[in-house]
Ligand SMILES: Nc1ncnc2c1ncn2[C@@H]1O[C@H](COP(=O)(O)OP(=O)(O)OP(=O)(O)O)[C@@H](O)[C@H]1O
């Protein structure tokens with residue numbers, strides 16, 4: 001299947017706009033998506049992620065702009081002719097059909113021979129590891145199992161592009177992390193282009209080839225997880241992906257990640273400033289300190305918990321330092 | 333704890349109201365069992381002779397058959413029309429659609445006598461008077477709004493994402509309707525069909541206006557039976573009419589329960 005779906009699946013979006021009355025849900029988006037890429041749309045609630053995905057799927061008409069699949073415009077193509085797989089928020093499994101019929105649906109509406117459908121369904125069942133559940137109804141499955149049926153159903157017809165709208169939103173945290181790994185593994189095996197919507201930053205960082213940070217219907221920044229994390233361009237990008245301190249220096253704003261700050265009792269050669277600890281919070285792997293500094297106001301500092309020894313008490317005077325490349329200038 | 337006065341009074345009033353609603357419907361049962369030759373309450377003695385007369389009479393039996401054919405056909409037609417209408421309006425989902433829905437429900441509130449006159453005026457020039465076609469058509473018009481209501485209620489609980497999922501998987505609008513929408517709203521469609529059946533089964537006003545000699549439904553024959561003589565066979569017919577209605581109603585109750593068991597509503 002990786003052979004047939006890897007043939008295509010490159011998308012280009014130009015000047016895409018969706019207006020509801022006076023609300024601009026999507027306010028001019030330009031984006032290139034490589035075939036086989038795992039691209040994540042990340043943004044707060046109401047930033048237009050679902051709307052953008054629905055326009056790609058063909059359920060919403062674009063107010064302006066164009067969507068190209070392998071160079072051909074698809075905005076006039078109805079949803080049922082686009083051949084994009086989709087995993088819906090809440091899965092939208094057909095409640096009256098068995099797991100087998102749900103997964104075989106796309107092939108059966110394409111009037112494929114019964115033998116072929118049965119074989120393909122079996123293949124998909126193996127792929128998502130649902131052996132033995134073929135005859136159950138969706139209501140008889142757990143959330144994680146339903147999620148896998150939805151995935152198998154969407155991939156059964158080997159679509160060039162798979163759209164996923166918060167597919168893990170309904171799962172508890174432990175299961176979510178497990179399924180994240182499975183999804184990523186699946187992506188590598190099938191070679192389909194994945195466009196993945198989430199507002200969970202960890203999910204975006206751990207799974208994606210590239211992440212698109214969205215705000216108010218616009219793209220705030222696009223890049224690999226490493227690029228976005230180490231070189232955020234705006235204050236919004238710096239806070240939405242990870243935590244950040246903001247320093248005001250030379251008439252500009254600079255971002256400084258809390259774990260890139262060195263903190264120690266007493267002074268050493270290249271300290272930038274000194275400060276007094278206000279509070280400390282324990283997060284298992286890291287210790288977080290809030291430090292009142294003389295030059296930069298309150299800074300957040302993350303220290304590896306296993307390295308820090310005993311936690312420093314509020315009121316302790318500390319020295320603070322960082323490398324030059326740790327501070328990133330912002331556009332604001 | 334002993335219930336207070338107002339509680340007891342409420343309970344008493346509820347029972348009186350229930351009797352008031354139900355007893356008139358049930359009065360035909362004892363009357364049909366009277367051993368005498370005229371409509372009367374039996375006094376100590378019961379007999380099935382009027383049921384014998386009923387089932388032995390070719391005229392009554394032909395009325396049964398006519399009523400059944402007309403009610404089944406009208407219910408079928410009303411169900412197809414009402415369901416298509418409901419799905420169409422649900423798909424459009426705009427203010428105009430709401431206005432059209434209200435208009436389509438009009439036959440429910442228009443006094444039957446007005447509908448009857450309208451059918452009469454319309455059917456005479458169309459040559460549909462006193463025909464199966466005319467009866468089925470008229471009763472389908474009366475039943476379709478009920479189907480529209482029950483199917484619309486089912487559609488209100490239908491997740492529109494299921495339709496999107498079906499189209500996303502490559503199904504045409506028609507396939508989506510047949511394989512995803514219809515199975516999901518089946519309880520509403522069946523309930524509508526049953527209501528449409530009952531509506532036609534005991535309809536009399538419109539029937540009186542648009543039939544003459546050849547169409548003699550069960551309610552029409554009962555109407556004549558009561559007017560022309562006081563034959564208790566009419567009461568026996570009423571019991572059968574009621575029994576069929578109750579059976580249909582029972583089917584509806586069972587369907588509702590099964591639908592709820594199969595498809596538990598979240599929250
Ligand atoms: N049918 C609609 N009519 C009017 N406004 C809409 C409609 N659908 C979405 N919007 C608006 O468009 C904006 C973007 O909505 P969208 O559903 O795309 O956000 P989202 O990023 O998916 O949010 P979430 O994370 O909560 O799912 C919101 O402000 C929303 O209120």
Ligand SMILES: [Mg+2]
Pocket residue numbers: 049050051
């Ligand atoms: Mg959304």
